[in-house]
Amino acid sequence: MSQSPPTPAPASTPTLSVQTSTSPAPPEGSGRDLVVLDGLRKRYNVGQPNETEVLHGLNLRLNTGEFAALIGPSGSGKSTLLNILGLLEPATGGRYVLDGQSVAELDDEALTRLRRDTLGFVFQFHHLLPAFTALENVLMPVLSRDGRIGVRERERARSLLDAVGLDQAVDRLPGALSGGMQQRVAVARALMLEPKLVLADEPTGNLDTASSSEVFALMRRIHEQVGTTFLVVTHDTRLAARCDRVIELVDGALASDGAPDPG
Numbered sequence: 001m002s003q004s005p006p007t008p009a010p011a012s013t014p015t016l017s018v019q020t021s022t023s024p025a026p027p028e029g030s031g032r033d034l035v036v037l038d039g040l041r042k043r044y045n046v047g048q049p050n051e052t053e054v055l056h057g058l059n060l061r062l063n064t065g066e067f068a069a070l071i072g073p074s075g076s077g078k079s080t081l082l083n084i085l086g087l088l089e090p091a092t093g094g095r096y097v098l099d100g101q102s103v104a105e106l107d108d109e110a111l112t113r114l115r116r117d118t119l120g121f122v123f124q125f126h127h128l129l130p131a132f133t134a135l136e137n138v139l140m141p142v143l144s145r146d147g148r149i150g151v152r153e154r155e156r157a158r159s160l161l162d163a164v165g166l167d168q169a170v171d172r173l174p175g176a177l178s179g180g181m182q183q184r185v186a187v188a189r190a191l192m193l194e195p196k197l198v199l200a201d202e203p204t205g206n207l208d209t210a211s212s213s214e215v216f217a218l219m220r221r222i223h224e225q226v227g228t229t230f231l232v233v234t235h236d237t238r239l240a241a242r243c244d245r246v247i248e249l250v251d252g253a254l255a256s257d258g259a260p261d262p263g
Ligand code: ADP
Pocket: 044, 045, 054, 072, 073, 074, 075, 076, 077, 078, 079, 080, 081
């Protein structure tokens, strides 16, 4: 287990006081399985001459409340795995159970619902909508779920922006924010619908070292205060060392899985 000191929240950043149905992180090993992969396989170009298998029967469990890194060389299958975990593409073999539901048995509508109700996404490029303010961007998942935005949702979005240290930026357009601030808006947006699991794909890959450290510290703080489970793909070994668990993929198979290397 890494003993690297937690990065303190900036003094001006309030505690994450947003209401959530998720419980605080349970002690290690005691959480219930949020993700279960049994012999998970992925083939591309099935039936074609160039058919290739890129995930070769992964067995993996993620407990509720874990904060894990997913690392591995380029081409090892991290994005493919994240896409499958995010219900963005199907596996071609094995079993994936998310929050107690075997995803292979779900139709498109049920998959969309499970994705919306269970998962939050943070990408390397924030994908904020440039014509909408920070507040409107954070509210976007509510708009696509409900078709309208209520007073409570607006309050929650404000308190999330407050919690990520952007209370002064609610009405600013993404173009008027720094890269780190934009990514903090993206983190707030990912949390808007109270996901149980946040899947983050190189969330700090586009940021300078200071902003990267700040965004990472923010995710750790959310984990600590709200108990959201995180799986973070990163190339950055220093960030991986600040996670509680490091899962390493090499050539589509698990190469190691455990506490970060203390070195
Ligand atoms: P990583 O995220 O670790 O860099 P990827 O999941 O992107 O790895 O890729 C794993 C392997 O799968 C690579 O060999 C890549 O070329 C292959 N691959 C990824 N997407 C596709 C696709 N849509 N069609 C065919 N091969 C793919």
